[in-house]
Amino acid sequence: MAKQKKITIEETDYTLQSVSPKWYYDLNDRCGMTGGKKNTAGYIDELLKNVVVEPAEVRTQGLNYFNEIDDGIFISEMLVKQVESFLRGGR
Numbered sequence: 001m002a003k004q005k006k007i008t009i010e011e012t013d014y015t016l017q018s019v020s021p022k023w024y025y026d027l028n029d030r031c032g033m034t035g036g037k038k039n040t041a042g043y044i045d046e047l048l049k050n051v052v053v054e055p056a057e058v059r060t061q062g063l064n065y066f067n068e069i070d071d072g073i074f075i076s077e078m079l080v081k082q083v084e085s086f087l088r089g090g091r
Contacts, residue, residue, distance in 0.1 A: 004053070005086050009078050010071065015054040016086050023050070024087055044080055051083050 003018040027050075028034050031043035045062035052058040058065045058079075066072035 007082050007086075009082070010075055012075075013054070014052055014058070014079060014082075016051050016083055017053045018087065019050055044076065047080065047083055048076075051087065052079070 005016045007014050007016065027043065027046055031040070031046070032038040033040075033043055041063060045064075048058055048065075049060070049062040063076060066076040069075065
């Protein structure tokens with residue numbers, strides 16, 4: 001069973017679910033996060049769609065979810081930091 005963690009950012013609850021190491025490393029390579037031309041928006045979008053279980057809107061819309069909310073850049077950056085820490089074993 002996949003590991004899960006609940007977090008709260010700016011009064012919104014998120015549930016994160018782990019992915020396989022292979023998927024995570026492949027994502028980093030595909031988006032150039034390990035070298036080459038980076039596709040940061042693509043990386044964040046795919047990461048959110050595959051790790052955030054709740055709210056369902058984040059899972060389906062990914063990064064686009066944050067286009068319509070106040071402080072979307074700040075909140076999405078905070079969420080990505082939490083997701084990466086969670087996937088790397090941070091508590």
